[in-house]
Amino acid sequence: MRQFIYGLSLPIHLARALLANPAARKLYLRVGLYQTVAALALALGWMSCSHKAVETANRHESRGDAKRTEEIRKAAAALAAQRLKEAEARANRRLGDAGAAPDLADAGETSRRDMAAPAMDGGLAANAGDTADSGIAANGGAGGGNRAAGGGLPASGGVPTSHGIAADAGVAANNDVGPDGGISAIAGGTTDSGGAADGGTAVGRSRRQTQAYAEARLEQRVRDLETLTRGDDAGTSLSETIAGLVVEATRIAETSTREHLDEATAEDGDTAADDDEVADADGDTADDDTVADEAVEEDGGTAVAGKTPPSSGDGDAPRKSVRVKLQGEDISLGGKDLSEVGIAFWAALFAALQVAQWVVIALSREYHDVIAREASLLTGVEPEDEAMQPRVHVDFAWIRKKVKRRWRAMLLFVVGVPAMLVLTMPVLCNTHVVSVLSTAWGAYWLVVFTAAKSARAWEATTSPRPPWFLRAWTWLTTKVPGMRWGFLQRYGALWERRTQEVLAPVSTVERHPYAYAGLALIRFLGAFPPMKFFLRPLIPVASAHLLAEETAARAAMKPPPEKPTIPAGETGA
Known part of the structure; x- marks a missing residue:
């Protein structure tokens, strides 16, 4: 154990000998610090370049994904619009063939079914002229409660949003057949005090009511699909019902994304420039717990927002956490998550420093040879290297x-x-x-x-x-x-x-x-940076000390040579 501790402490004694000499101390510290700074700068430069390369690759990939997603949405919207036109034409033909007014009983049943949607405080008023724009066809006559499959879809083929919700989920007291075979819905219910009849959309509804309304429409589409699978007549074909179901699901996803964007911008005082974004009028956004600190990147990147949890009540300031919006998903980073991010950063920095350390030593290793020679001279060991003038170069x-x-x-x-x-x-x-x-x-x-x-x-x-x-x-x-x-x-x-x-x-x-x-x-x-810059020149000297002590001990143990015996009479005058 004593020999183990001696070998462990031998480089420390050599470093103390170097620091005790002013000239050797200046050379030793200056070389070590310069090498540390050079390795750190080189490692950080590599990390910055690699980070930019990864960001560029992710940006190109995000743009490609966004482009493909937009193409899929446009194709789905065009298909839904086509199915809607076919459904409207078929409904008009049925009304023309029937030649009679819609059955009020069936219309009442349709109204009761639509009123089953939760979170609806009152009916929504809709004008008869909004039928073509909002994509609604309600049939209460010979069709037996026919409904257009793509209700709420714009006839222009654009992407449907939650602000273009059709009026067929409202409350209609009676339905009349227009002279052209179309359908007009006459408002018979009482609308919300904050509601507005604009293309079938109530702008004054709260965010929760809008979400519940959209979910109710999605449930209705699912019930229509179940009716068709049982073989009953729901008034639409299977393909139209499936298209309507897909459109409703897409609309809910877009509504959720838009609400997150509104939360990120409303508290920051920024005005939304996009026509598709509508600010909530009920003040729910002001009561939200999250406050946006950074706007969402245009290329689909990451938005980071500060989130302050409620105070614990003991007088301590609430700890600040970070909310990251990544590709439409909210990720809240607390202290533990931030520590994990820090661990990843330090691990990457350590790996880069290992490579940079080898590069720096390869360029300036002659300075270590000079330091080793100085340590050998100061500790009484014969130097193994010749005196030289060190320089920075590549020694192949x-x-x-x-x-x-x-x-x-x-x-x-x-x-x-x-x-x-x-x-x-x-x-x-x-x-x-x-x-x-x-x-x-x-x-x-x-x-x-x-x-x-x-x-x-x-x-x-x-x-x-x-x-x-x-x-x-x-x-x-x-x-x-x-x-x-x-x-x-x-x-x-x-x-x-x-x-x-x-x-x-x-x-x-x-x-x-x-x-x-x-x-x-x-x-x-001492192999880890930056300790290697200070310890590397001392290891050969420490090994030489152990071997020199062995040689000295062996010489001490060897008996002195015997003096030759001189015969008598061989000396003297």
Whole structure:
């Protein structure tokens, strides 16, 4: 444990030695801070560029989706308008063939069925001239309560909205047949005090009443469809009823979207420029809990609004949450959600810093060599690097050497994986056991390559013997029954050849396992930005210190050479 702590604290002692010298301190801190700022600027620049690229791609995708949606809506509206015209013509033909006034009893039944819709305070008055514009045909005669399938659809083929609701859901006391075979609805009920007969739309209705009214119309369409599926005559064909059902569902969705837009703009004091948006007159928007802070983006993007929850009553200020409107959906972000967004940002920044850190070191690694030389001189260890004038440049020879080292490290790790699989066969290659063994195997090679940071670790003091894992594998495949297979022995020979070039640092780690384990731990903890800029030049010096102490201890343990015995009479005058 004492050796482990010593290896763990050795880079800290080297940093203190650098900070104690004014010239070395200036160089050490200036290089580390400059590298940190450069890596941070590079990482933030990459994140900004990638964010803009993602936004551009999302904008193009949103525009394409909006275009396709608009085309589908136009096609559906045109189909519904065509079905409406056919239904009106068929209803007029039936009235002309009947030649009689509509049956008042059937008309009363139709009125009672329409009055069954919830949240209707009073009937809606409609003029006879609004029949062609609002798309209503009510048949109370020979047709037996015929209704136009696309009630509320504009004859021009435009997209239906909640402000063009047909008058067939109102209350009609009696129906008369016009001289041209058409239908006129004469108001017999009492309208709301805030209602207005404008194309069958009551502008003064509250938002909740409008929503309930639309849902009632949708339920009526569903009941008509059920009537047709049972084989009864509902006055319209199956295709017309389905088209009307689709139009009502689309209208409800558009009404909900428009209400969200009204909420986002009414409290901010902005005036709606779109003719399709109608402000609620009942003041329900003023009592809403949400206050819009940003307008919805024109390209279908994200709108963010502040939402202040009610105060808890203990005198504390209410916490501010954020409401995000994304593609028509409201998402409220509280403190927990914002923390998740922050975690995502910091994770992306950390990943970008890892790449930027390697780029900065590749450009300015000569400054680390100079710092390592200064630390060696200040702590009494012979420097491994020659004196140089550092500069920022791309060293392709160094990059090529680093790539070769990474490739060698990967091969040394992979060549031991088959042995781990063989050892875990008794437990059926359990995932957890394999994970533990692979983690330990990777940690071992991290310790070896930490020792190899110093050039002294590659100098073999004695003839190195095979590593411990090769000795164990050789014993296992030659002594243990059931494991003495030829292919396992050949695999061991291949493993030994692959490990031959790193026998010197492996032997070094076997002589000082705990000290180098502590040094490898501090190296791993310091691999994260920006700590690596300050710790990287100290690791080779720390490894050299351990090996220098070993050499000094070995020299101290060696007995002094004996003095040669001089025969008598060989000295003197």
